[in-house]
Amino acid sequence: MNGTVLNVEGVGKAFRRYRSELSRVLTWFGMHAAPKEESWILRDVGFCVEHGEAVAIVGRNGAGKSTLLKIVTGTMRPTTGRVALSGRVAAILELGMGFDPELDARTNAYHVGGLMGYTRAQMDEVMPLIEGFAEVGSYFDKPMRLMSSGMQMRVAFSVATAHRPDVLIVDEALSVGDAYFQHKSMDRIREFRHAGTSLIFVSHDPSAVLALCDRAVLLDGGRVVMDGEPAAVLDLYNALISPEEARPELPSAPTGPAGIVRSGSGEATVVALGFVDENGLPVDALRTGEPACLKVEVRVNRDVEVLVFGFAIRDRVGQTLYGTNTFYSEQAIERPRVGARYRFLVRFKTVLAAGSYSVTTALVSGANHTDANYEWRDHALVFEVIDLTPTRFHGPLYMPATIEVA
């Protein structure tokens, strides 16, 4: 099978509000009633997906991604335009839909399989596969309510993907569950792709988009802003998210079990921080092996003798991996002006493996914060590192090694 599997043409969606719902009812029978209010969620959206292609749909919250997905899937009808979808379609907009907690997993599998349009015989065929993939052991024949939510997700996913569809539509459903399950489900999606399934994937997770998709469509304000290479689209997406929006507020109060997140006497404060690319545009995630630049803006609130800026990068369990400050580098600022803003650009090569990390910032008067601590922020910024390096490696550190075989 070749050609286009999904063709979205000039799709627009307006949610209409009427003066009274009665006038809406009358419009179904040909009466003319002008809606009081029309809000357009999507406008003139068009793109297509070829056979075997994987396309990501990215965009900010409220950009219209979910609405578009509902229209593509067919649960919602577009106000204008049309959607043509060919082949067998499986949509996972939410895992666990249609499951009855009172019934056992096996009965539920038949039931939900039926909801997807499969006959009992067709489900009989794949039942061993479902049971094997779900890996819930004897729980497979017990009521679903006895399972942990993770087990329920596994069953739901293995039922949803029991038959290989021609087009698989996945909402962020997969960002749930434990790491093991996520890996397994990603593997299955990859398998499907190799076998020729087209994928339409909505995600906020840049690493998943880069790893899975050939193309990305960026939606903003209900319109297609860009359609192209995932990396380029993600760059624009990152630029669209203003730093304020991406990180709505810096942690300002003590939170969580980690103890005090922010401390200090307040003579100077960090007012903004984030990673930027070479053009100064904000980026969301770093890439292993690539250069990175952390931009920190500091405001001086009161008169001090000396201002030292320091930072540290910690891994997800809180271990400091690297930290230094402007005292060590002999760049301490003597007698900073009150009200002045200083910008610190910390450049380094990302030698970190893929994962989640955090930045700690310190504004102090000397080599360590016991001298005078103006401000100390733990978890000032949490960021992701994505690994796109060509050669696989293990461990937390990227120290590209070559192996010579003699």
Add this chain to the structure above:
Amino acid sequence: MTGLLLGAWRFRHYILSAIRADFAARVSRSRLGVLWIVIAPMTQVAIYAVVLSAIMSARLPGIDSPFAYAIYLLSGFAAWTLFAELFGRGTTLFLENANALRKIVFPRIALPVILLGSCLVNNLVLVAAVLVAYLLLGHGWSASLLWLPVLVAVNAALALALGTIAGVLNVFMRDVGQIVPLLLQLGFWFTPVVYMETILPEPVRAVLALNPMYWVVRGYHDALAYGRMPDLAMLALIGVIALVLLAFALLLFRRASADMVDVL
């Protein structure tokens, strides 16, 4: 319209399994299980029978039994329970399945079909219980019982049509969900289920005749309690009305389904 029905046919496996699941859910975790389907209407019958028996029995010339009033009540409740369950559950059908309607692609017509199946299964259990009760009360079964499937069909068609109409409108106007229970209560007293129409003054009886359920319940009385043939002409008329309403319900459902997910 054939497309709608074809969709339901393609999903027959799901529809059957959903009806089974609905029944299993009722039965599985309660000790009395399937008995609960019977207990609620039977309790009502018992209450009315105890409270009103003395007043009513004298006015039941057609049934020759000391339990005449109970026999009369049972047949009326067999009719009304099906009607009220279908109409009532139909009203909240689409709201309760809002999430599935938003997230899964399936022929939406399956929902009312599943409801119909589930209510019919429940009613089958109740009717079986009524027939057992008749034996226990010394009231035999007569050949007129054979009219029961026709009565059930007319009753179910009428209730399904009203339930679907109310269900669609309820998505857009939530007041409908408040009004329907009131209408059902009003309807219950405008139908001779716990009383005989003979106790009403003549002008009121004329109003009663405008209520289609009056004719349906009368049919049940004839077939079950009095053991005679129901008024077929009237039954046919109500059947036609039910079919017209059903066609209207389908039309409404089809026109509304484009807007439905938008407001759910």
